[in-house]
Amino acid sequence: MLLVDGGRQVAALTPALEARLGGTVRAGTPLTEVLVPHGGAERLESLLTEGRETSARMRTGSRTHPVRVRAVALTEGTKGLGWALLVAPEAERDTEGNAELFHGVWTRDPELQRIFRIVEKVARTESSVLVRGESGTGKELIAHALHALSPRSKGPFRAINCAALPPNLLESELFGHVRGAFTGAVRDSPGHFRLANKGSLFLDEVAEMPLDLQAKMLRVLETRTVIPVGGREPVPVDVRIIAATHRALRREVEAGRFRADLMYRLRVVPIFLPSLRERPGDILPLAMRFLDELRQRGSRRVERFSPGARRLLEGHTWPGNVRELRNVMEYTYVIGEGPVVREADLPPEFSEPRRVPPATLAGPPSLLDAEKVRAALAQAGGNRSEAARLLGISRVTLWRRLRDLDVPGSE
C-alpha cells in the first residue's frame, strides 16, 4: 500500500510494497514523479477520484515496475485526507519472462495474453461481452476480471448458471417473484437482476436458456426493467451483462435454439478462450503451480515430473481443461510420495489405453484417421506397438494404416 496525502505527495510505503518493488520512495515526493497511469500523467487525477483499478508504471529509484493500482479515498467526516493506493504487480513473470497471471488466469500463451488486453479495454465500457470457451477454461474468472476492472467494480457481481435450473425457477431467479406468485413463494424475492443493480450479472451457459425466457431477457435488456414473476410493475435495473457459453451461439441460432436478436445484444464483444490442449505449453507449468498451492496446505514437496508422467500429461486431451488439471494434480499430490510425480501417481484414466472405437479406423482412410494415427504416434514417442495399443488396433493394422495414409516413416 502507498499512502498519499491531500497534496498528492507520497506519505509512506508499506514494507510489503517496498519488498515487492525492491526499493522505496522518499516521503514528500510528488505522486506525479512516482506513478504514471496507463494513458499518461493526465489520467492520475481520475485514478484517484474514480477509485477504479488501473494499469500504471511505478518508479522507485531508477527502476520502473508495471503495476495495477486502485485508490481508496481516506476521509474524516467530509474532509478528504488523502488516498491509500493499493498496488499489485501487473503480472507475474516466470523465468522465461513470458508468463502472465491476470486476475487468477495464468498463462504463457500469447493468444490468451492478447485476450487479457482486450478484456482490459472492454471492461471500461458498458458493452455486453460474450465469453466463449470449453468448460474449465476460465470463463468465470474472466467475467470477474471484466467486473473488477470496470467502473461498476464497487457494485455487486452476481453469477447465475442458466443450465443448472429448471426453466420456471430460472425465470424467478433472474427476475424475482412476488409473494404468492407460485406455490412456495411465501415472500417477495428480488432476483439476480435487481441484486446485481449497479453491478454486473454473469449469465453462465446462456445458450441453455429456454426460448421463451430468451424473449423475456431481450425485453429486459431493451427496456432496462424487469417484471418479477407474478408481478405487473416493471422495476428499473442498471446491470451490465456478461454472458458465457461453451457453444457456438451462431450455430444455436441457425438450429433455431437461440434468438438471433438476443445473440446480437449479448455478443457485442465476443471473447474466445482457448482450450488447454490448444496451449500445451501451459500444461506442465500450471500443473506445477497447482502442486505448489497444494504444498502450502500439505507437507509433500513436489519438484518435478518423471518423463513418463510428463508425456502422459502433455498427451492428454484435457476435456475439462484447467479445472480437470487442478483436480488431477490434487489426486496426484495425495496418491504419490516424494519429490517426483510418476506415471503411476496419475488417475486411472491415464493408464488405461485410450481406445479409439475400431469402427472409426475401419473403412477407407480419412483425414481424421491420419490425425488420429499421427497423434497416437506422437503420444507414443514414435513407438508403433504403443501407438497401436493407444488406438486399440493391432500393430499390423497400424502398419497398414500408415502405409495407406502415406504417413512418413511407414516404410
Ligand SMILES: Nc1ncnc2c1ncn2[C@@H]1O[C@H](COP(=O)(O)OP(=O)(O)OP(=O)(O)O)[C@@H](O)[C@H]1O
Ligand atoms: N489459466 C488459469 N490459471 C489458473 N487457474 C485457472 C485457469 N483457468 C481456469 N482456472 C481454474 O479452473 C477452474 C475453472 O475455472 P472457471 O470456473 O473460471 O471456468 P469456466 O470456463 O467458467 O468453467 P465452466 O464453464 O465449467 O463453469 C477454477 O478453479 C479456476 O480458478
